[in-house]
Amino acid sequence: MSGDLAMTALMGSPSLNEATAPDTGIIARATALIPLIEQHAEAGSEQRRVVPEVMRALEEAELLKIMVPRRLGGLGANLRTAMETIAEIGHGDGSTAWAAALLNVCTWFATTFSDQAQEEVFGADPNAHACGIFSPPLKSERVDGGYLVSGRWAYASGSFAATWGTLGIKLDVPEGQNPMALALIPASAWRIEPTWFVAGMKGSGSDTIVVEDHFVPDHRIQSFQDMVEGRYATSHKPDEQNSNMAFIPVAALILVAAQLGLARHAMDVTLAKLPPKNVAYTFYTNARNSTIHQVDVAEAATRFDQAELLMQRATADVDGAAAARVLLDRLTRGRVRMDTGIIGELVKDGIDRLMSANGASSFADANVLSRVWRDSEIAGRHALVMPQVGKEAYGRLLLGADEPLNIDV
Structure with missing residues (x-):
């Protein structure tokens, strides 16, 4: 079939x-x-x-x-x-x-x-548990039975708890072929360099993994292109739904899951604290009666709803295709990549509106909304989440552009 x-x-x-x-x-x-x-x-x-x-x-x-x-x-x-x-x-x-x-x-x-x-x-x-970074290392040398790898992988979120890493390397392939691959490397082969000093997502442990001359056998390596096209090395594709999930859509979508939670948190805090709040420099003694605040909260709520609905459609596409044991078609993969960025954009915009509605005190270090806002701003700027890139890819696929895609979908 x-x-x-x-x-x-x-x-x-x-x-x-x-x-x-x-x-x-x-x-x-x-x-x-x-x-x-x-x-x-x-x-x-x-x-x-x-x-x-x-x-x-x-x-x-x-x-x-x-x-x-x-x-x-x-x-x-x-x-x-x-x-x-x-x-x-x-x-x-x-x-x-x-x-x-x-x-x-x-x-x-x-x-x-x-x-x-x-x-x-x-x-x-x-x-x-594995952490992972797609970017290639400084050295990836073909040797008998595998590759000798050295390098630095920055922003390895969760590396403090990982026992393995799925780390990007470059393969020795003929010119014109995609050399990118993922290699499984044990935590015993690396050290973690503390480099994660940032404005948001401070507790994610996204430090730098450093590996020096570690041998990776061939059976612990998968071509990036094979993974993108669903040609996974596992023998369990016939009997496991998740062994058929589309690689890039899953890798991208998972990055906005935290964003959805931040939206829920921001709305909960707002609905609990904003209604009885006095509106400074106006005659409104309760924000719940202020038209401006009503509109801001409604605008944020509908953006969060849109983000949730896009997530539900995207996961239904991925899970449905995986259940059917087929690779999600390229156009839908392109849409999922774009929708991932749109989800991040909607959440950031919605949280920004709630910050304005709650007032300048929202940015105080002691206010939980300050951390929520900072986390959202950082998360929404991950390379796989940037909406402009996803829009370009989806647009090219929709219009049948002559040029090949500049990203994987």
Whole structure:
């Protein structure tokens, strides 16, 4: 059966509904942790990493292996569940959600590698976690049986908790072929250099991984192009939905899950504190009666709703195609890449409106909205989330431009 026919056969069926629906039980685990996560958010920012108490709670709730197959000790949940779960973590703290997002998605990357590599990662440690960076290193030299790798990978979020890394390297390939690849490298082969001193997402532990002359065997390497086209090395594609998820859409979408949580947090704080607030330099004694404030909050709410709806459509596309065991078509992948940026844009704009509605005091260090705003501004500027690039790619695909895409989708 062709990919289109397989998808058509699955659409509207109970199996598709099950394949794309969120697992509310898993999401509820994250919701239950919001008070703990929020309690330690400021300490995480100060320590530049998620505090041990919160990491233990996430581990015990199994929320760092959401998309890992059950055969490897994971929850085996779909992308929609991962997005909703990480958003709830972000409802408590953006940095914690960002680290959880990267640990979840990079650990999922590891499950698409060769069976031998999967056994080496998860066989001895079912609680293995991977961080990851796509950019290539300084040195990637072909040697007998693999590659000798040295380099620095900056902004490796969650690296403090990772036992492996899915790190970008360059392959020795004929001219004209894409040399990019991902290599599985154990944490024992690297050191972490503290470089994450930034305005937002301070507690995500996005420091720099440094590797010196580490040998990576061929079975721990996957061509980036193979991954983009769904040609994963795992032998489990026939029997596992998540082994068929589209690589770039998953890698991009997961980055806005924290944004959705920040939006929820900002709205909760606003609805709790803004209505009775006096509006300075006006005759309004309660902001709830001020037309300007009503409009600002409504504008923010509808932007957040739009972001949630785009996420739901994108995850349904990814999970539906994976359930049908087909590669999501290129045009839809382009739309998902664009929608990822739009989600980030909508959330940033909505939070900005709430900051204005709440007034200048929102930017005080002691006000939680200040951290939410800073986290959102940083998260929305990740290279995979920048909306302009996604819009260009989707537009080229829609119009059938002569030039090839300048990004992977």
